[in-house]
Amino acid sequence: MILIKRQIPNFITLLNLLSGSVATVFAVQGELSLATLFVALGIFFDFFDGLAARVLNVKSDLGLQLDSLADMVTSGLVPGLVMCQLLSQSIGSSTGLVFLSSDVNWMIFTGLIITLGSAYRLAKFNIDERQTDSFIGLPTPANALLILSLALILEYHPESLISSWFENTYVLVFISIISTLLLNAELKLFALKFKNLNFKENWFRYFILVFSIVTLVWLQFIAIPLIILTYILLSIALQMRD
Template identity: 50%
Template sequence: MSIKKHIPNTLTLLNLFAGLCALIHAFNGNYAEAFSLVCLGIFFDFWDGFLARALNAQSPIGLQLDSLADMVTSGVVPGLIVYKMLGDIQENQAQYTLTEDTYYMGVVPYLGFLITLGSCYRLANFNVDERQTDSFIGLPTPANALWICSLPIILEETGGDGFIFEFLSNPFVLVIIAFLSAFLLNAEIPLFSLKAKAFTWEKSKIQIIFLGLAAVLLVSLQFLAIPLVILLYVLLSVVNNKFLNKV
């Protein structure tokens, strides 16, 4: 096998390595570093598929490697981050009406791994679902990971005060987010792909509109924009689906 056949799989393994490093930082509470490494892993994840197609180096093992790497970077890391956020609430705050026995036994923090379970099922389903060749059904794991991994950074940037801090410091809210994440990953909601088939307005207008609005939000709100961008992605997909159904 020529060297070019190994290039996509090498990038996939770099995605996995970035995810493993992100795990270490997330476990130590270094959420900004974990987020950066997840972004790096997603970058490798994008280019491994692109190069596999460009170099005609697609293979069954590459498909399996891709899912296994995504499971760590976009599945285990966000689950661990919500686990840690719930654990931080346990250590630092006591104003909520959770009983000490329930919380200290670890029942509540471990609910963060619902995200990991949902990601695992979504990745397995993606590999066997022939409907997801040109678009997605359910929120892709990288998009979900970006949304979840941005939460502790948003929390830190609030400076320990204000509505957003109180909102994201509430264990009930974080548990709901974990459930919502697992649901969106596996919901029967068709979502458009960001891989434009042609660089024309007619064929790529939904992608162009999304990227333009996302850029405005990111420049204006920075990390706070990331959950809004994911919400925008889902809402635009729903609107796009209804528009297409009318044609």
Template identity: 50%
Template structure:
């Protein structure tokens, strides 16, 4: 049996492994390390599909493995992070409110299952992809020392973010594709402009740039959808 057949699945399992380590990091309140491991898992998540297509070995097993791995890295981990933020690191609390953080996990699970049977999302997305949503949630505890810190640490704000997070992943909102197949500025000016702005924000704002980039992506997609409807 060709070794190439197993490479994409092995990369998918590396994604799952990173998600497992991230859970341990979150349990120890090491949110920065958890962020890095989740980011590494998402990196593997991108390349498993890349190599599956390159080696022409894509199959149903890989699809299932990918969703199961994403369920941990982009489902359980962000839900656990929100749970920890709502408890302020105090796991012994008897309050039930922190468990609302796992609404993110439920929303991610529903999206992943729906994505597997939705044929409309081959080149672009409908609803926010789970990896993007995860990076957004993972960045929140890392920006508490910034000017948005007092708002991020407010339980009501966190609950609203949790509900919006689960909603936006499953909302019927088309998001423009980030795939640039050629160097036509006229055709891909929206994508190129977004990527340039994102790089500037990352270089200047570091972790704070992560939620801002994702919010910008969603808002630009909404505006782009409105303009596209007006042109019809």
């Protein structure tokens, strides 16, 4: 019974990895909405594996390593592949990533720097003892949602002004570089973990949650980049105040 209890968080982590693996297949096939759906499912499992480990008091080094390996696929490989697909679309390539030909534009693989940056970020996280109550650099799940939101905006909000930006190859390359830098920046970002419900101690967490709900209802997928930008700026403001 104790052995089964210890494996529950690991099983949830494997569901994260399974979700990321399915998302990878869809991303390669150009089914970006389905890839996003399974990444979101993987991030859901990623949240609950840690919660299960804390509730059951069965944290382990194996769980920590397994979690990073799963995140590498779900929040590292998939956003890199999605960016490659977006670059392919912006360039006007007919091959994409499904059938690579000799005339493929190799610029589309610029998106994979997101995958490399995510790997470096996850490796640092495992050995950085500063990241218990906060993050140093943008967490990989948040970065994954940022990148995948671009595909959702292009598909579901094609007439918006912001959508035209994400059809530009150089804008996409710039976003790839910036997101990779944010992943590994020495930038302290607050975590959304509540130790208590005291408003004075957690007002910024309440703010970002309410802001996220309101903007998602109002702007739908366009809200995601705005939420992440607000989260970063609010973290910087809190750091400057301290």
